[in-house]
Amino acid sequence: MCGIVGAVAQRNIVPVLVEGLRRLEYRGYDSCGVAVLTNGAPRRARSVARVADLDAQVSERHLEGVTGIAHTRWATHGAPVTDNAHPIFSRDTVALVHNGIIENFEALREMLRGKGYEFVSQTDTEVIAHLIHSLYSGNLYDTVCEAVKQLHGAYAIAVVHKDEPHTVVGARQGSPLVVGVGQGENFLASDALALAGSTDQFMFLEEGDVCELTREGVRISDRSGARVEREIRTVHSYGGAVELGPYRHFMQKEIFEQPRAITDTIPASDAFEAKLFGDGASAAFDDIDSILILACGTSYYSGLTSKYWLESIAKIPTQVEIASEYRYRESVPNPKALVVVISQSGETADTLAALKHAQELGHRHTLAVCNVSTSAMVRLTEMQFLTHAGTEIGVASTKAFTTQLVGLFTLAVTLGKIRGFVDADKEAGYLRQLRHLPAALNSVLALEPQIIAWSEEFSRKENALFLGRGLHYPIALEGALKLKEISYIHAEAYPAGELKHGPLALVTEAMPVVTVAPNDALLEKLKSNMQEVRARGGQLYVFADSDTKIVNEEGMHVIRMPEHYGMLSPILHVVPLQLLAYHTACARGTDVDKPRNLAKSVTVE
Incomplete structure (x- = not known):
C-alpha cells in the first residue's frame, strides 16, 4: 500500500499521474514512483523522498507517455529503499503497482525462482509482476485474470505490458480500486480524490473484479470471470478540500474545521428517527437486543465512548471490540445484535474483514458509521450513518473522530426513544445540546494560546500519562494516541482509578499527567x-x-x-487534547501531517 494512480489517454499522462500522487500524499508513504510505456518499453522514476522530488526527476528525465501507472508506498515487505519502491518491473516488460499484502508470496517466489526469475526487491509485489510475465501469452487482461487466481491475501494492482502500449489492467481483492471514466481516456486509482480535476465519473470495483482500461472504454469481469457492468457514479471534485489555506498544517486546519463538520453531520430533522440510518432501520432496530461495535484505532475509541451513551441512554447492552482481534477469536454470535462498524475511510481492512466475519456468523443487522458514501463498508452494510467531516488529510484523525461521536450519540438517543427511555422532553434537550455543540467548540478552540504555552513544556518530555474516568476515559485514550502519533512522545492512558494498581510507579516530577476533569458524578473521585x-x-x-x-x-x-x-462533554474535551498533541509536535519539529511509519487509510491487516 498506499496509493495507486493509472491512466491511458491520447495525451501525455505523466502530469495527471504525479498530481494524483500529490493528492494521495495525505495517506502517508515512504516512497513513490511513476512508470510509462514509451518506445516499446516501460520507463520509470522512483524516489524515497516526497512526490515533489519525484516530479523533479520526471522533468529531468523528460518522462512522457500516453499510458502509465504511479504509486505511493507505505512499506510492509522490505525497507523503504529505491529497489523496493513501486512500480516494480519484470524483465523490463511488465510494470506493476500494488496495494495490500500477498500472504503466499514466499511459495510463489520459490516457484518463480525455479523458472529462472531473479528477484531484486524484498517486496511481495515482485512476485505478482513475475507471475504475470510468466503467464503472459498475448493478452494482458486474460493473463491478470489467470494470475490473481494464484494470489492469497489482499491486493489492488495496476499493471501495464510493453506489448500492449494502450492498455492498463487492474484488479482488486480486499483493497479499494476505482475506475475513472473520461472522454477518450480512462483512469484507475485507489481513491477518487486522486483523479479530481480529471473526471467526476467513477465505477467502484467490487471484490474480485478485474478491469481493462483502453482509450475506447472499460471492460470488467467479476471473480467468476463473467463480464459485468458496474454503475457509473458522479463524484464531485474534492479539489478545494485539499487546500491548506492560512493554516500551518492540515491537522491544524481540520481541528478548526470541527464546528463546521459537526454542523454538517447533525441531522437536520427535528426528531431522532430510525430513518436517519436508512430505509430498513425501523424494522431492524425493533428486532435487536444488543450492540456489537467493531473498529480500529481512533474509531475504536469513538466506539468505546458510545458504549456509555448506548447503555445509559438506550439501556441496550453494548460490546466494543478491536476489529483485528474479533475476527481471530472464537466468539458467540447473536443474530439479534446490531453490528456497528466505524471507519473514516470505509476501507479499513481489519474492520471490513471483521464485518464480513460477523455476517458469516449470522449477524443480519449491520450499520456503518463512515465518512465516505462510496466506500466498501457503506456498500456492505444494511444501514448507514454518513458523517460529513469532508476530506481529512492529516494522518492523525480529528474531525472524523468528533463527527463519528455525533453519529453514535444520534444512534444512542434514537434507540433510547424507540425503546421507551427517551421521552419528548429528553429528546428536545438532546437536540438542543447537539445544535449548540458548534458554538461550544468555538469557545474551546479559543483556548489555543494557553495550550501552546503548555506544549513548550511537553516538547521536552519523552513520556506522558493521560487520565480520565467514566465517559471520559476513552477521551484520555484518544489524547494519548494523538500525542504519540505525531510527536513520538510515549504516552499511555488509564482510568484514573487504576493509577494505584500499577501506573503510579511511573509518576515522578519528570512525568506530565494530563487529566480530563469534567464536572460530572465522578469528579470527587477524580x-x-x-x-x-x-x-x-x-x-x-x-x-x-x-x-x-x-x-x-x-x-x-x-x-x-x-x-x-x-453527555456530550467528550466531544468538547477531546479538542484541547488534539491541540496539545498538535502544538507539541510542532515544537518538536516532526512531520505533523505525515508521521513516520503511519498511513492514513490502512488497507492491509
Whole structure:
C-alpha cells in the first residue's frame, strides 16, 4: 500500500499521474514512483523522498507517455529503499503497482525462482509482476485474470505490458480500486480524490473484479470471470478540500474545521428517527437486543465512548471490540445484535474483514458509521450513518473522530426513544445540546494560546500519562494516541482509578499527567486520584470545567473549559487534547501531517 494512480489517454499522462500522487500524499508513504510505456518499453522514476522530488526527476528525465501507472508506498515487505519502491518491473516488460499484502508470496517466489526469475526487491509485489510475465501469452487482461487466481491475501494492482502500449489492467481483492471514466481516456486509482480535476465519473470495483482500461472504454469481469457492468457514479471534485489555506498544517486546519463538520453531520430533522440510518432501520432496530461495535484505532475509541451513551441512554447492552482481534477469536454470535462498524475511510481492512466475519456468523443487522458514501463498508452494510467531516488529510484523525461521536450519540438517543427511555422532553434537550455543540467548540478552540504555552513544556518530555474516568476515559485514550502519533512522545492512558494498581510507579516530577476533569458524578473521585499524583511529585495538566473548583497551584496546571456539556462533554474535551498533541509536535519539529511509519487509510491487516 498506499496509493495507486493509472491512466491511458491520447495525451501525455505523466502530469495527471504525479498530481494524483500529490493528492494521495495525505495517506502517508515512504516512497513513490511513476512508470510509462514509451518506445516499446516501460520507463520509470522512483524516489524515497516526497512526490515533489519525484516530479523533479520526471522533468529531468523528460518522462512522457500516453499510458502509465504511479504509486505511493507505505512499506510492509522490505525497507523503504529505491529497489523496493513501486512500480516494480519484470524483465523490463511488465510494470506493476500494488496495494495490500500477498500472504503466499514466499511459495510463489520459490516457484518463480525455479523458472529462472531473479528477484531484486524484498517486496511481495515482485512476485505478482513475475507471475504475470510468466503467464503472459498475448493478452494482458486474460493473463491478470489467470494470475490473481494464484494470489492469497489482499491486493489492488495496476499493471501495464510493453506489448500492449494502450492498455492498463487492474484488479482488486480486499483493497479499494476505482475506475475513472473520461472522454477518450480512462483512469484507475485507489481513491477518487486522486483523479479530481480529471473526471467526476467513477465505477467502484467490487471484490474480485478485474478491469481493462483502453482509450475506447472499460471492460470488467467479476471473480467468476463473467463480464459485468458496474454503475457509473458522479463524484464531485474534492479539489478545494485539499487546500491548506492560512493554516500551518492540515491537522491544524481540520481541528478548526470541527464546528463546521459537526454542523454538517447533525441531522437536520427535528426528531431522532430510525430513518436517519436508512430505509430498513425501523424494522431492524425493533428486532435487536444488543450492540456489537467493531473498529480500529481512533474509531475504536469513538466506539468505546458510545458504549456509555448506548447503555445509559438506550439501556441496550453494548460490546466494543478491536476489529483485528474479533475476527481471530472464537466468539458467540447473536443474530439479534446490531453490528456497528466505524471507519473514516470505509476501507479499513481489519474492520471490513471483521464485518464480513460477523455476517458469516449470522449477524443480519449491520450499520456503518463512515465518512465516505462510496466506500466498501457503506456498500456492505444494511444501514448507514454518513458523517460529513469532508476530506481529512492529516494522518492523525480529528474531525472524523468528533463527527463519528455525533453519529453514535444520534444512534444512542434514537434507540433510547424507540425503546421507551427517551421521552419528548429528553429528546428536545438532546437536540438542543447537539445544535449548540458548534458554538461550544468555538469557545474551546479559543483556548489555543494557553495550550501552546503548555506544549513548550511537553516538547521536552519523552513520556506522558493521560487520565480520565467514566465517559471520559476513552477521551484520555484518544489524547494519548494523538500525542504519540505525531510527536513520538510515549504516552499511555488509564482510568484514573487504576493509577494505584500499577501506573503510579511511573509518576515522578519528570512525568506530565494530563487529566480530563469534567464536572460530572465522578469528579470527587477524580480529585482523589489527582492528589495521589501530587503526593508523588507528579505534574498535573488539567482540562477542567469552570465549576470544578480545581485551581492553579504548585504542581497543578489548569486550563478552564468554557462550560460543562453533560453527555456530550467528550466531544468538547477531546479538542484541547488534539491541540496539545498538535502544538507539541510542532515544537518538536516532526512531520505533523505525515508521521513516520503511519498511513492514513490502512488497507492491509
